[in-house]
């Protein structure tokens with residue numbers, strides 16, 4: 526495939542001491558040569574691939590030095606995009622980086638669209654779609670665990686698994702084909718029937734396992750949206766503060782994207798919590814009072830985790846009981862705070878109205894119990910198995926949706942085989958499953974979907 530030459534600043538705007546202007550395409554080296562001058566006067570077109578060169582960027586019209594740079598030259602196909610790539614490392618601030626980019630554009634490169642470098646890597650066959658999506662996840666990863674999941678996916682772990690499942694489906698389809706072409710082999714028939722169910726069930730089971738990891742994958746990717754509720758003065762703000770102070774707060778502000786929303790995350794033992802901001806907490810303070818149990822249930826339902834705070838030093842009130850009612854069936858941790866003060870709460874009653882929730886006691890004032898709370902949070906969602914390296918995590922909602930579809934079609938195929946429907950109907954379901962799985966890795970996906978997916982990337986990636 527051949528494309529024009531694109532360029533962009535591929536480091537976050539305004540951050541860091543070094544900024545990189547990246548070029549990719551047929552003309553990348555020629556364009557760089559018009560503005561890059563080394564002491565030895567050597568042209569980039571003459572030097573070896575995968576080498577770095579020191580020199581100046583010179584405005585050819587004014588014969589004026591714009592910036593002192595290091596330039597890396599990488600000839601395709603051994604590059605991220607599989608095209609010729611030139612990276613200009615600038616040391617100066619934003620202004621000089623922009624001048625270098627402007628020069629590159631005047632010399633014939635086109636400003637890259639968001640995600641266009643990764644899109645080229647995909648279109649040139651360097652990576653498949655799920656790997657491309659992983660690049661995006663990696664940029665947004667909020668904890669080390671989330672990053673490891675993205676790296677696994679980028680390295681093609683999910684792709685390999687999907688390819689294997691598709692291969693098995695193809696073999697099964699071939700098996701059926703043989704059966705149709707040589708129907709005279711009566712004794713093969715019976716065997717095929719059993720083998721068919723066996724093979725299809727195996728694929729279904731693997732899809733199920735993948736789907737089971739998806740909840741954790743999604744949490745790692747997007748964070749657990751966490752709401753703290755409780756009556757006024759029980760210690761909600763104190764809880765928020767100690768969670769933020771004990772843990773590294775992660776601010777995600779992705780430069781160059783359209784959604785520059787600053788969200789606050791805290792990293793609790795590898796689990797990213799997306800905490801409602803303090804203003805939000807004030808609003809939820811009397812949420813049940815204000816909008817009633819039914820409506821507040823709807824609001825709270827959007828949360829992945831609820832931290833319900835009670836006061837050890839006060840009797841359980843009707844309001845507290847309403848809160849319990851509102852969080853029924855949701856992932857909740859009940860926190861009884863202010864254990865440094867005399868006990869006035871009836872713990873028997875608390876245990877009575879609690880269902881399966883975890884119970885933690887704290888004295889936020891004396892910084893006690895926070896460890897236990899953090900342990901409860903991480904064991905609640907990861908039950909220890911996240912550390913095991915052998916699972917492939919699915920975290921992308923597009924992949925999850927496709928896996929659910931694939932599971933449904935393979936189940937249709939299996940029940941079809943079981944009740945002996947005409948074999949061509951089974952073939953249709955198996956083929957459909959094969960196609961749906963193909964969409965995960967970008968086989969047979971519609972062009973507009975590709976455009977839409979890549980447009981979510983940061984500029985310069």
Ligand code: GDP
Pocket residue numbers: 755756757758759760761762763764862863864865866887888889890891
């Ligand atoms: P909120 O209204 O639920 O957000 O409660 P705050 O976090 O604002 O706390 C209300 C008051 O209780 C503040 O004066 C806190 O310092 C105090 N407080 C919070 N946690 C504890 C605790 O564990 N023990 C004691 N004695 N006081 C606490």
Ligand code: ZN
Pocket residue numbers: 758761762763806807
């Ligand atoms: Zn408060």
